[in-house]
Amino acid sequence: MMAECDFYMNLYDDFIKTRDDENEKILWKMYKILDLMKISDEKDPNGFMENGLRMIMLLFNRFELNTCDLNSFDLNEISPDKKEELHFILKTEFT
Numbered sequence: 001m002m003a004e005c006d007f008y009m010n011l012y013d014d015f016i017k018t019r020d021d022e023n024e025k026i027l028w029k030m031y032k033i034l035d036l037m038k039i040s041d042e043k044d045p046n047g048f049m050e051n052g053l054r055m056i057m058l059l060f061n062r063f064e065l066n067t068c069d070l071n072s073f074d075l076n077e078i079s080p081d082k083k084e085e086l087h088f089i090l091k092t093e094f095t
């Protein structure tokens with residue numbers, strides 16, 4: 001099963017790629033719900049499915065993209081050292 005953090009980062013990155021286009025956002029939402037259903041277990045005691053759905057709907061309904069979001073760096077293009085540093089920061093922040 002994909003790690004929760006990776007799934008959430010992928011959700012956000014793909015949401016940014018919609019560039020605030022309404023049609024793209026609708027397609028994004030449908031595909032991400034399908035992805036979540038494929039990788040999650042409905043009996044997961046940690047609530048991964050519920051949290052994933054909550055994040056999808058919050059991004060879709062309430063999050064407004066700004067120029068900082070649209071110009072953000074892609075984590076795949078960051079050097080391995082910087083990526084490790086970011087993972088360490090995220091891990092200490094959320095665990």
